Amino acid sequence: MLSNEKFSTWAEIDLAAIENNVRLLVQSTEAQIMAGLKANAYGHGVIPVSQAVRRAGATWCGLARVEEAMELRYAGYDGPILVLGFTAPGRVRSLIEADVAMAVWSEAQLEAFALAASEVGKPARVHLKVDTGMSRLGIPAEKALKLAGRIEQQQGVDFEGVFTHFARADEPDPGPTIEQERALRLVVERLEEAGLRPPLVHAANTAASLTRPSSHLDMLRVGIAIFGLHPSPDCRLPEGFQPAMAWKSQLSQVQRLPKGRGVSYGHEYVTRKTERIGTVPVGYADGFRRVSGNVVLIGGRRVPVVGRVCMDQISLQLDGVADAQVGDEVVLFGEQGSERIRAGEVAERWGTINYEVVCGLSPRVRRIYDSKKTEQNPDT
Ligand SMILES: Cc1ncc(COP(=O)(O)O)c(C=O)c1O
Known part of the structure; x- marks a missing residue:
């Protein structure tokens, strides 16, 4: 889909x-x-x-x-x-x-x-x-x-x-x-x-x-x-508040790579066996931080980002989602199926606060609204 x-x-x-x-x-x-x-x-x-x-x-x-x-x-x-x-x-x-x-x-x-x-x-x-x-x-x-x-x-x-x-x-x-x-x-x-x-x-x-x-x-x-975001881990919103932003992308390519193949700049990640590696068009110029240990959702599962985050792209290790294919939705934070990554979880990985995560999405990331409720929809 x-x-x-x-x-x-x-x-x-x-x-x-x-x-x-x-x-x-x-x-x-x-x-x-x-x-x-x-x-x-x-x-x-x-x-x-x-x-x-x-x-x-x-x-x-x-x-x-x-x-x-x-x-x-x-x-x-x-x-x-x-x-x-x-x-x-x-x-x-x-x-x-x-x-x-x-x-x-x-x-x-x-x-x-x-x-x-x-x-x-x-x-x-x-x-x-x-x-x-x-x-x-x-x-x-x-x-x-x-x-x-x-x-x-x-x-x-x-x-x-x-x-x-x-x-x-x-x-x-x-x-x-x-x-x-x-x-x-x-x-x-x-x-x-x-x-x-x-x-x-x-x-x-x-x-x-x-x-x-x-x-x-x-x-x-x-x-x-x-x-809908908590002020801090020590000061949490009560029940009922809802996060308002989900950040998404999609798979642009899926490759089966042989054992020993380096992935992304510097080849920091090298495949350990034959692996399915996916490419996603989001990168540090969109506000996705260039750190190791990033995780995203695809097919309702958590999958690791592997290799270096590039300006416009990231790579995923897709062995945990065998049926993932080009065009599939990738959630950077937000919900997918029964899984969820919160902005606060991303903030922990990035050594910052949820405020900076949502403020950090660059203008290149298109904001999409429910047009029925929006008088002026920048998406049109
Ligand atoms: C002067 C001032 N008032 C209110 C706020 C709102 O703070 P918060 O997002 O924690 O509610 C801020 C945000 O940093 C602020 O600088």
Whole structure:
């Protein structure tokens, strides 16, 4: 059976799973949901995913970069968007024009935002980023009140939110997260006393959303749960969440090679007897890592990748699936028959986290959606 007539390698994105996962989050809280759709929605495709999360009740989209925000706006997404990270000064005007909110953590930024707002003739929407312990981005908690005061006074700037990011919410010890939440609450108390509290206070990533209801505040800022993936081995999603991505390819050639034949660059693998070796059109340029020990599914069975991973191809040892033939579907992660390889299993083999596995699929891997549910299907 030919598994796909159009593509060498593709990712199947289950938008119904994404909607299901967002609904579970919506049901779990009184707070609003900001969908973290950075990095092309963790590799799942930001435009169809933004539509799916909205249908399921997410009210905001959080992105890392100006370019991501503009892509989403140009695609017609008209809901609230926050750029969580750095906005290059030369792009501030574009974001104001596009009605995109920006993170602010310094007076210099605030002045640049205010100037751009006066030039554009529209207010700059800002969320104050407070560093409560991640030590990455944000104004130190003890200086937050002063900057909030400046924001409030600044003409042409709308103070919409204050937020922080947890560094260790996916670990078993809640101590560091409790400490960060306490620091944020202290900032918010001071803002309240000074009459400066903005409408939205937000902190909880997926891990905190699952484990610390007290951190939900006005809005969750969730990413990985939307895609049905566990935040970490120590912090797992409850029953009901569904993985949304499966990565697939197909057999392009099957050869019977005699004993002693080297396979792929460097001949790192040499056949030990007469062996069936299959070739699959996926490689490191697609995001499939060039490490040894890779495993894929074919015919509902696990089979080893042998020899070096090439830029565009891998080789399989097919003795465990005697009837495998050209065109058969190969699953790099996802389900096939009763077998499943999770992105987290691949991450373990690659010495990384499931986040990096799904974000790492290159643009060359075609994303395929259920067109009935997708208003704009990039596959067409
Ligand atoms: C600032 C910020 N908020 C929220 C998230 C969402 O995190 P998660 O995918 O663990 O839910 C991220 C992701 O790294 C982030 O950088």
